[in-house]
Amino acid sequence: MKVLITGGAGFLGQRLARELLSRGVLKDAHGAPQTITGLVLLDVVRAHDFGDARVRTEVGDIAERSVLERVIDDQTSAIFHLAAIVSGQAEADFELGMRINLDASRLLLEVCRQRGHQPRVVFTSSVAVYGGDLPAVVQDDTALNPQSSYGAQKAIAELLLNDYSRRGFVDGRVLRLPTISVRPGRPNAAASSFASGIIREPLNGEEAVCPVAGSTRLWLLSPRKAIDSLIAGLELDGAALGKQRAVNLPGLSVSVDEMIAALREVAGEKVAGRIVRQPDERIEKIVGSWPGAWDTSRAERLGLAAERSFADVIRGYIADEDIEVR
Amino acid sequence: MKVLITGGAGFLGQRLARELLSRGVLKDAHGAPQTITGLVLLDVVRAHDFGDARVRTEVGDIAERSVLERVIDDQTSAIFHLAAIVSGQAEADFELGMRINLDASRLLLEVCRQRGHQPRVVFTSSVAVYGGDLPAVVQDDTALNPQSSYGAQKAIAELLLNDYSRRGFVDGRVLRLPTISVRPGRPNAAASSFASGIIREPLNGEEAVCPVAGSTRLWLLSPRKAIDSLIAGLELDGAALGKQRAVNLPGLSVSVDEMIAALREVAGEKVAGRIVRQPDERIEKIVGSWPGAWDTSRAERLGLAAERSFADVIRGYIADEDIEVR
Numbered sequence: 001m002k003v004l005i006t007g008g009a010g011f012l013g014q015r016l017a018r019e020l021l022s023r024g025v026l027k028d029a030h031g032a033p034q035t036i037t038g039l040v041l042l043d044v045v046r047a048h049d050f051g052d053a054r055v056r057t058e059v060g061d062i063a064e065r066s067v068l069e070r071v072i073d074d075q076t077s078a079i080f081h082l083a084a085i086v087s088g089q090a091e092a093d094f095e096l097g098m099r100i101n102l103d104a105s106r107l108l109l110e111v112c113r114q115r116g117h118q119p120r121v122v123f124t125s126s127v128a129v130y131g132g133d134l135p136a137v138v139q140d141d142t143a144l145n146p147q148s149s150y151g152a153q154k155a156i157a158e159l160l161l162n163d164y165s166r167r168g169f170v171d172g173r174v175l176r177l178p179t180i181s182v183r184p185g186r187p188n189a190a191a192s193s194f195a196s197g198i199i200r201e202p203l204n205g206e207e208a209v210c211p212v213a214g215s216t217r218l219w220l221l222s223p224r225k226a227i228d229s230l231i232a233g234l235e236l237d238g239a240a241l242g243k244q245r246a247v248n249l250p251g252l253s254v255s256v257d258e259m260i261a262a263l264r265e266v267a268g269e270k271v272a273g274r275i276v277r278q279p280d281e282r283i284e285k286i287v288g289s290w291p292g293a294w295d296t297s298r299a300e301r302l303g304l305a306a307e308r309s310f311a312d313v314i315r316g317y318i319a320d321e322d323i324e325v326r
Numbered sequence: 327m328k329v330l331i332t333g334g335a336g337f338l339g340q341r342l343a344r345e346l347l348s349r350g351v352l353k354d355a356h357g358a359p360q361t362i363t364g365l366v367l368l369d370v371v372r373a374h375d376f377g378d379a380r381v382r383t384e385v386g387d388i389a390e391r392s393v394l395e396r397v398i399d400d401q402t403s404a405i406f407h408l409a410a411i412v413s414g415q416a417e418a419d420f421e422l423g424m425r426i427n428l429d430a431s432r433l434l435l436e437v438c439r440q441r442g443h444q445p446r447v448v449f450t451s452s453v454a455v456y457g458g459d460l461p462a463v464v465q466d467d468t469a470l471n472p473q474s475s476y477g478a479q480k481a482i483a484e485l486l487l488n489d490y491s492r493r494g495f496v497d498g499r500v501l502r503l504p505t506i507s508v509r510p511g512r513p514n515a516a517a518s519s520f521a522s523g524i525i526r527e528p529l530n531g532e533e534a535v536c537p538v539a540g541s542t543r544l545w546l547l548s549p550r551k552a553i554d555s556l557i558a559g560l561e562l563d564g565a566a567l568g569k570q571r572a573v574n575l576p577g578l579s580v581s582v583d584e585m586i587a588a589l590r591e592v593a594g595e596k597v598a599g600r601i602v603r604q605p606d607e608r609i610e611k612i613v614g615s616w617p618g619a620w621d622t623s624r625a626e627r628l629g630l631a632a633e634r635s636f637a638d639v640i641r642g643y644i645a646d647e648d649i650e651v652r
Binding site: 094131132133141142144147149155160166167243 | 420458459468469471478481485486488489492493
């Protein structure tokens, strides 16, 4: 089986690649395990290939048809489309967000349609497709009402994937990811960047700015569980999804104050004391339009799961990243 | 004030043009009546200009940027975007539907963004954005779940208009039109074409095929009220719409059997006897995915209204089209 990951040099793309290479197999559309013979990692910068002969790295602009035609052939039976412009950047640079989050996603579906082999395609979507007057707990059938360009572009990509699936051009799945926390590395332009920063930087001995109120509720998932969910999402039976290909992934509903309390519990007062509260209206507006929790009974019936406590998430991060708490 | 109608040679476009020329004024964004000094009718065929010096007809492909740049300048303060590929044709010709229903709608918004004068833009949308497991009466915040390519393309255009409005590129409004009945003229490729045909053809002394079950519920609006709603939709205060620019227009919820009974009531048994029942699975599937009624309290608060009985709709059609019932 040949697999493609777009955004393959990114944080989730690299973790997903490592996990797929380690498992060595993926279920096919009939549920039968198949050996992964090739894994293409496409991105605008060259991805690490882990020194693995199964990996081919490709550098290119995903919004160009020739690039997608180079990485999708009629043997490419599993596609994880992770490439995206993050929320803050898509709001700041409207044209870039439209080009990558909308045009490239559509082009990917178009190339699949023209190949005609109906590959399984996983799109990642986001809490940002919701907004406006939301119920306390968002349901799977709550109306999409994005209040950011990123959310609008993701919602449009969902509609496209649904229609391309209904018509049999692809066998698509949309996984709406909670905000991923704790991400290793450095801050990025996502409005949600602080949701990792307020844990990661203090654990590294650095100050971190918290730009939103402590009562702000976030819907979080760890990198570990995100990778498990992406693979499970690709492997689940398309027929079980029915007409609606989008699934709200399980996550943890926590307030920023609860996150800080969990950091204090795991790493102590000194570490938690490195968080500086400095409200940023622009970020509060975007993050405040997202739901703080959603009903995930459908995802759970499909076999998907999240952590049970945010302290466990922090402990997992400390173990995975081999961090020495000071 | 300069006004543009896309699809200006079409049935609704021509009626709207005639009504605007007759009124001679439109409210501006501040609610003040302004004289209509120019009315551009764009379509793929040349529209009638009613021999009126205010009208300029333009022939061109609306999916080409140069065409839209020719008809939208920074004086074009009101745009009615009616051009579309109908549901049956968008299902049969996927690429054509995407090109006109999605690409052209986006291009229109893009040209407005680049002009930078934030015109008021009315998009027409449809019951076809809904589908799947629907409540008996669809609410304004029922999730969009289109089950046709036409519905998916309209839902995407709605999301685009919402985001372009939120960012201040246009002052947009989406009017979700019920199925228009009774349309004069001939059948078209819309899956809903029969909803006019089963009234119009019998009144013309011809047989008409009814391709769906008598219990099928439709959500209907007369051409008269559709035109009134388009103008009211453009004139209403954008601030009253808030974050969600789409409005479900009031209509009449009637079953096909009730439509036939109304025809019998207005025109007699002989006319109603010209309807031949001949189920068509393809059409039943598309039409059956649409809601038969929706809650329109929001539209009514905004001052929009429909007829009260389908017999009145038929009487209006007979009067408007000067039909002699035989």
